[in-house]
Amino acid sequence: MRRGCEECVRMLKEIPGIETVMMTTNGVLLKEHLPLLLDSGIDGINISLDTLSREKYRKITGYDGLEKVLESLQACVDAGIKTKINVAAAREINESEILELARISKDYPVDVRFIEMMPIGYGKEFHGLDNREVLEQLRQRYPDICEADKKDHAGYGPAKYYQIPGFLGRTGLISPIHGKFCDECNRIRLTSTGKLKFCLCYEDGIELRSLVRSRKSPEQEEEELRRIFREAGKRKPKEHHFEQPEMISETKRMNEIGG
Secondary structure, eight states: OOTTHHHHHHHHHTSTTOOOOEEEEOSTTHHHHHHHHHHHTOOEEEEEOOOSOHHHHHHHHSSOOHHHHHHHHHHHHHHTOEEEEEEEEBHHHHGGGHHHHHTHHHHSSOEEEEEEOOSSGGGGGSOBOOHHHHHHHHHHHOTTOEEOOGGGOOTTSSOEEEEOTTOSSEEEEEOTTTSOOGGGOOOOEEOTTSEEESOTTOOOEEEOHHHHTSOOOHHHHHHHHHHHHHHHHHHOOSOOOTTSGGGOOOOSOHHHHTO
């Protein structure tokens, strides 16, 4: 979606204070771009993959690209880059594929993370799958599954990780609906149009575009940006209300928000 993203990664990595740069992608063009991304210093890759059915993948995305995604996954594993698979869990899409998707982490050292579908944008058209049901499916098939050691959790995100004995990777559950983690959320989101969002549930945010296009000195701009980011942290809502559709004010699709 962004030409020259490799150079963008390189520039981000050169900014003092930025410790980790990761990228989320559908993986279709990842294999051919991976060498340049690695050269730019990328720290990890998240691949969005909701099904292992070629026909279902074509129906969801509009093109026959599943094989390319799996080739990209293999390329990431071969390169030794930290890799995660993000699965948007929904009854209409992958309720019958939970075990098959989880098995990706058996032979590959990757984390397969099931994310409860949030009722915003395209997600409104589906019935999200409760991650408690996902975990129950896994427990029935793998009764020895256990919660992974917290010190081994990857990153600082909301995923709760589980280890299945004999699997090279782990299974993660991100449960914004049935396991609300708002009290631990430390995230703010910068969209491609320059809006600093406090929470995915609400349209509230602060516009940064006018500031970065202003004629302020670099010192003045940096000071103002620091002030705005501090304000954004304070303005984060206490919690979201995805369980109450009338409370959701965000109307954009996830690809417009950035995620």
